Amino acid sequence: MTRHKIFNHDIMVCTHESVEGNYLYCSRVLGLTEPEDIIQLHPDLKSQWNVITEHYERIGLSYSKNVIWDVALRVLEDYPNYDVSLFFFGNATSKAGCDEDWFHQVDSDWLNVVKFINSKNNFIQLAQELGVSVPVTSYFENKTGIKDLSKFLYPCYFKAAISVNGVGIHRCENQQQLSEILKRFPDEIPLQIQEEIAASSFLNVQYYVEASKLQRLAITSQILDGCVHIGNCYPSKHQPWETVEPIAEWMVQRGMKEIFAFDVAVVEDATHGETRYLAIECNPRFNGASYPTGIAKKLNIPSWNCENFRTQYRSLEKLDLSDIEFNPQTNTGVVIVNWGTILVGKISILIAGGVQEQNELRTILKERL
Structure with a gap:
């Protein structure tokens, strides 16, 4: 019998209070769900539900219609027959509203490996022990x-x-x-x-665990604003899976579940014509790249970028995507990913197509936001 999932991707258990609209980020997992699943969403998102689901229906993206308008983790206890999908498996802040005992009861191994690798110090020590290159x-x-x-x-x-x-x-x-x-x-x-690394770019190297086996998910190039991640591009010309795989295997052997990712610096030595890859840290959880990656996989999109944009609007109804919405026949167009944050004037959008098509679509999109 197939077990379905209950998704709670509220980031308030693992975020900083300075992130505007952080309580609305739970919306971005909707595109990763399937009809049989259950999803927990913040009640403020009700006003946007009809517009986002109509958008997903038109582009052929499946999603869960079984919504619980409450992001409290205690709700998960009412669904013992569902596998849990959380943004972060653990109580990273005092705001979780759910004590650590509950996570231990669900999966103590998973909790322990998340807690361990979530420390940048532990990550560096482990990388050195396993022979993984780091700064x-x-x-x-x-x-x-x-x-x-x-x-x-x-x-x-x-x-x-x-x-x-x-x-x-x-x-x-x-x-x-x-x-x-x-x-x-x-x-x-x-x-x-x-x-400080003289990096030409930074990569997001994502894995997932299926039936206790490590699986490669995707490598994307990060779009950064200083130290802050604002988007991702796929595919990347760099594919250094072997750089971090020893750590990924170590984590899975100790009980890691779901999706996790590594930040990897690309250092190009023009003098010797060599490229080095240095592991920076591991995010033992879903991350900003996970949501567009999952949507792109479901829609069979081979080339895309996903960025966070500012918008003058505070409702999806105001957005005009009529002629630039994703078209499954051409594999081009835009898909709304993080839709809930429009309530505070932010939105995350996947742009599908070749580089030239992406640039053209981005220009049109920015004019309409």
Whole structure:
């Protein structure tokens, strides 16, 4: 008998309060669901439901119509016969509304591997043990372990061992800047100091687990605004699966489930004509690239990019996508991914087609937003 899923992709258990409209991000998983599944959505999204489902119907994207308008994790306890799909498996903040005991009861192995690898310090140590290439990194249990700032390579990056959305990450041009950041940083929090990489690009390397087996999902090129991820492009000319696979296999052996991804820096040495790949961190959870990747797989889209846009509108009804909506016959057009955030003037849209078609569609789209 096939077990179906209940999806709760509320990011409030793993986000920073500075992210505008973060309580609305649960909407973006709708395109990954199937009709038999159940999805939990924030009640504020009810006003957009008819428009987004009509859009998905027109482009041929399947989705769950079984909605629970409540994102509380305690709801999951009422559906023991469903597999759970969560944005982050664990209680990463005090806002989860569900204690850690519940996660232990559901799957303690999964919880433990997520907690372990979610620490950037643990990730670096494990990578070094497994022979995975990483930037030169010094890690500390707390800032009292840092005695000599002159020993670090500058510029460098100061990172809290646990952070999301680039929060807690600072570029330090010199010793003085690092010293100033350390003065403001809490005494008890683990941290790391990492050399700056002259990267030509950064990759998102995604895996998923199926029947306890590791599966390759997709490698996309990241679109970044400083340290903050704002989009992804697929396919990528770089395919360095072997760079991080030892860590991915280690995680699955210890109980990792669902989707997880690695950030990998691409370093191109023009002098020797070589390309190196350095693992930066692992996100033991769904991430921004997971949602367009899943939708593109379902719609058989071979080439796409997905970006976050600002819009003047506060309702999907105002958007005019009439002649640029995704067409399954041509494999081109736009698909709304993160639709709930339009309530705060943001929207995430997948643009399908070749590079030239993507550029043309993006131009039209931005004029209409």
